[in-house]
Amino acid sequence: MKHRLLRILLSCALLTFGVTAASAAAGTPASASSCYTWGRTLSQGSSGSDVAQLQIRVAGWSGYDxxxxxxxxxxxxxKAAVERFQAAYGLGVDGIAGPQTFGEIYALQKSDCTPLHFAYSEMNQCNTTWSGGAVSAATAKADAFQIMWKLEALRHALGDHPITVTSGFRSYGCNSADGGVADSRHLYGDAADLVPSAYSLCTLAREARYHGFSQIFGPGFPGHDNHVHVDYAPTHDWSAPTCGI
Incomplete structure (x- = not known):
């Protein structure tokens, strides 16, 4: 009787292990995020605020220019951005944002919805209120949130080594003190200055062309030989002559 009970318990343990292993092999998505959770699968033709939340997180996978x-x-x-995101993270590529795609996003975002490797603190080294710029404090912080997700894509595309941000949002006072131009995108919160870390400035500038940045200024552009500036202003302007851009 004792041996029979042992065999039953062992069989149950093996069955449980098999189910768990099968679930892992099938790529069971991560738990829903505490900051934002999608409640439906999204595909081409969908619309709504949940689509906008998805767009923010895949905007860094926009493709060249x-x-x-x-x-x-x-x-x-x-759809194309979702496909690039899926390919970049080893998911099935179908351009449909479902459980596996959302699971990867949940794994990438922190409790305040910022991506794993960037934080509001490094995007605002000027002040803690996000005020005093060209837009409201709420808009400046929202713009910084969006650019962080683009930087996360840039980082992952380059091999997931650290990227150092030296300047993000600036108030008018901070912008003047830093010698920024009067119409700097830093005043809007949608800009970041990057310095060499694991990657050269030219590597950063060249790769940035694929990740949703409308303006890129780097080596060879006046005042940018020691950093790369990226933003997503309404206008398109790339200039890093030393890097062939």
């Missing part, structure tokens, strides 16, 4: 509009409309550009 493209910028994804965060407009809540899942169009061809969003």
């Amino acid at each position: 493209n910028v994804i509009a965060v407009d809540g409309v899942f169009g061809p550009a969003t």
Whole structure:
């Protein structure tokens, strides 16, 4: 009787292990995030605020010289960005944002929705209120949130080594003290200055062209030989002559 009970318990343990292993092999998605959770699968033709939240997180996978509009409309550009995100993280590539895609995003974002490797603190080394710039404090912080996700994509594409941000949002006072131009995108919160760490400035500038930055200034552009400036201003302007850009 004792041996029979032992065999039953062993069989149950093996069955449980088999189910667990099968679930892992099937790529069971991570738990929902405490900061934002999607409640439905999204695909081309979908619209709504949940699409906009997705767009923010895949905007860094826009492809060469493209910028994804965060407009809540899942169009061809969003589908292509989702496909690039899926490919970059080893998921099935179908351009549909479902459990596995959301699971990867949940694993990438912290409790305040910022991506794993960037924080509000490094995007605002000027003050803690986000005020005093060209837009409201709320808008400046929201713009910084979006650029962090683009930087996360840039970081991952380059091999997931650290990228150092030396300047993000600036108030008018900070911008003047830093010698920034009067119409600097730093005043809007949608800009970041990057310095060499694991990657050269030219490597950063060249790769940035694929990750949703409309303006890129680097070596060879006046005042940018020691850093690369990236932003997503409404206008397109790339200039890093030393890097062939």
